[in-house]
Amino acid sequence: MRMPQHERRGFTILEIITALVIIAIIGLAMTKLVLGQTRSFQYDNGARRARAAARSAMNILITDLRMTQDNGGVSSVDVTNNRRVTVRVPTVFGFVCELTGTGIVASLVATDSFQLATSKYGGFAVRDSVTGIYAYSSAMAGDTIRTAAAARCHGAPANQYADTTRIAGRVGGVYVMSPAPPGITAVGSPVFVWQTVSYEFKSSTIYAGRLGLYRTVTGRGGTDSTSDELIAPFAATARFSYYTINPYGTRDSALVAAPGNLNNIRGFRIFLPAESSDTMPTRNTPQSSTVSTAVFFKNTRFP
Numbered sequence: 156m157r158m159p160q161h162e163r164r165g166f167t168i169l170e171i172i173t174a175l176v177i178i179a180i181i182g183l184a185m186t187k188l189v190l191g192q193t194r195s196f197q198y199d200n201g202a203r204r205a206r207a208a209a210r211s212a213m214n215i216l217i218t219d220l221r222m223t224q225d226n227g228g229v230s231s232v233d234v235t236n237n238r239r240v241t242v243r244v245p246t247v248f249g250f251v252c253e254l255t256g257t258g259i260v261a262s263l264v265a266t267d268s269f270q271l272a273t274s275k276y277g278g279f280a281v282r283d284s285v286t287g288i289y290a291y292s293s294a295m296a297g298d299t300i301r302t303a304a305a306a307r308c309h310g311a312p313a314n315q316y317a318d319t320t321r322i323a324g325r326v327g328g329v330y331v332m333s334p335a336p337p338g339i340t341a342v343g344s345p346v347f348v349w350q351t352v353s354y355e356f357k358s359s360t361i362y363a364g365r366l367g368l369y370r371t372v373t374g375r376g377g378t379d380s381t382s383d384e385l386i387a388p389f390a391a392t393a394r395f396s397y398y399t400i401n402p403y404g405t406r407d408s409a410l411v412a413a414p415g416n417l418n419n420i421r422g423f424r425i426f427l428p429a430e431s432s433d434t435m436p437t438r439n440t441p442q443s444s445t446v447s448t449a450v451f452f453k454n455t456r457f458p
Contacts (some may be wrong), residue, residue, distance in 0.1 A: 156263075158363045167245060170343075199458070200443075206366075210446065212386040213425070213446055213448050215368075215370070215385055215386070216425055216448075217448070217450050219242065219425060220240075220351050220354075220369075220422075220450040221245045221450050221451065221453050222244050222452075222454060223243070223244060223452045224243065224280070224289050224452065224454045225400075225418075225421055225452050225455040226288045226418045227271070227280070227288070227289055227290075228243050228452065228454070229241070229242055229243075229417040229418070229420045230242060231417070232395070232397075232413045232417065233355070233395075234412070236394065237394040237395050237396065237411070237413070238355055238356040238366075238394055239353060239354065239355035239356070239395075240423060241351060241352070242350045242352055242353075243266075243280070243291065243349045243350070243352075244349060244350055244351075245348070245454070246270065246300060246347075246348050246349040246350055247266040247327075247347065247361040248263065248285045248345070248347045249261045249262050249263035249264055249317045249318070249327065249345075249346055249347070250262050250315045250317050250343055250344065250380060251281065251315075251341065251342055251344045251346050252307055252308035252313035252337075253308070253313060253331070253342065254327045254341075254342070255331065256335070257335055258298075258331060258332050258334060258335060259332060259340065259346070260303055260307045260329065260330070260331045260334035261329070261346050262308040262327065263318055263328055263330055263457065264314065264317045264318065264322065264327045265318075265320060265321065265323075265325040265326050265327045266325070266327070268323075268325065271403070272301055274348075274350045274372070275350045275351070275372045275373060275374025275375070275379050275380065275381070276294055276298075276332075276350065276374045276375060277293065277294055277349050277350045277351045277374045277401065278291060278292045278294040278298070278348075278349060279291075279332055279336075279349065280292070280346065280347055280349065281336055281337050281339065281340045281344045281345070281346050282344055282346070283339045284339070284344065290337035290338075290339055290340075290392075291337075292334050292336055293336060294332075294333070294334060294375045295334065295380075296336050296378045296379075297377040298375060299332065299333060300332040300333075301329055302330055302350065303329045303330055303331040304329065305318065305329050306368060307331075308329045313342055313343075315342075326358060330360060332348070350373070350374055351370055351372070351374065352370065352372050353369075353371040354367075354369070354370055354371070354373070355369045355371070356368055356394070357369060358405075359389075360384055361387050361388075362387050362432065365387065365390065365391075365430065366387070366389040366391060366393050367384040367385075367386065367387035367388065367389065368381055368384070368385050368386045368387065368389065369382055369385065370382070370385050386429075388430045388432060388441070389427065389428055389429055389430065390428035390429075390443065391427055392426065392446060393426060394425075394426050395423050395424070395425055395426075396409040396411050396419050396423070396426070397410045397420050397422075398410075398420065398423065398449065398451065399420055399421060399439055400419055406414075409423075409424035409449070412436075420450070421452055422449060422451035422452055423449070423450050424447065424449050425447070425449075425450065426445070427447065427448070428443060428445045429443065429445070429446065430443050430444075431443075431444070438455050
C-alpha cells in the first residue's frame with residue numbers, strides 16, 4: 156500500500172520580494188536611527204569642546220588680568236583690531252628696606268614657589284605715599300634680582316618683616332634688585348615685583364584659518380621672553396574691549412575703542428567665540444560657543 160504524497164511548496168517570488176522590502180524598510184530605519192544618534196553625539200561633543208575652550212581661556216585670562224594695577228599697569232593695547240593687551244602683572248609684594256643707589260633691598264611676602272621660579276623679572280614698582288600711585292622701574296638686560304641677608308631688613312632703621320610671615324607653610328625672603336628706584340622711594344614704601352604679560356588672539360599654528368589665544372611673558376627689557384599658544388580655535392571676531400574710570404557714569408559700559416590714556420582703563424571685556432576643532436559630516440562649519448566675560452582690576456586706588 157502506497158502512502159499518499161503531499162506536495163512540498165517553497166516561497167513564492169511575491170513572498171520573497173515582500174520579505175525583502177520589509178527587511179529593507181527596517182534596515183533603513185535602523186540606519187537613520189544610528190546615524191541620527193551619531194550626529195547628535197558629534198554635535199554635542201563639538202559643542203562641549205567649544206565650551207571647554209572658551210571657559211579655559213576665560214580662567215587663564217582672569218588670573219593675570221585681575222592683578223593689574225589701575226595706573227601704569229596697562230602697558231599697551233592693539234588699537235587696530237583690539238586683539239592684544241599687554242599688562243604689567245605683580246608677582247610678589249613687600250616693603251622697601253634699603254636704597255642702595257643702584258637699586259633697593261626689599262622684604263617680600265611669601266608667594267607660590269613655582270610662580271616665582273617661572274616668572275620673568277620685568278622690574279619693580281614703588282608706591283607714592285602721597286598719591287597712592289605706583290611708579291615703575293623697568294629692568295634692562297643687565298639688571299638682576301637676587302636674595303640678600305635678612306639682617307638688611309630686620310632691625311633698625313628698616314624694621315621690615317614681611318618676609319617672616321607664613322602663608323600656607325611658605326615664608327618670603329629678602330631680595331636686592333636693580334635698576335635704580337623712582338625718586339619717591341623711601342624705606343617702608345610698599346613695593347611689588349612685576350613681569351610683562353601679553354594676551355593676544357592671532358593666527359593659530361594648529362588650526363589653519365582660525366585664531367588661537369597666545370600668552371607671552373617678557374622680562375628684562377624684552378630680552379627674556381616665552382610665548383605659548385594656550386587655547387584654540389577661536390573665530391575671527393575674538394577681541395578685547397575696555398572699561399574705564401572716566402566718566403564714572405559710563406565706567407561699567409565697555410568701550411570698543413581703547414581710550415587715549417591707558418591709565419583710565421580699569422578692566423577688560425573679553426569676547427571669546429570659541430569653536431570646535433572639527434566639523435560634523437552634515438555641516439561645513441564648526442560648532443561654536445561664545446562666552447563674554449568682564450575682568451576688573453583688583454589693585455585699585457578707587458572703589
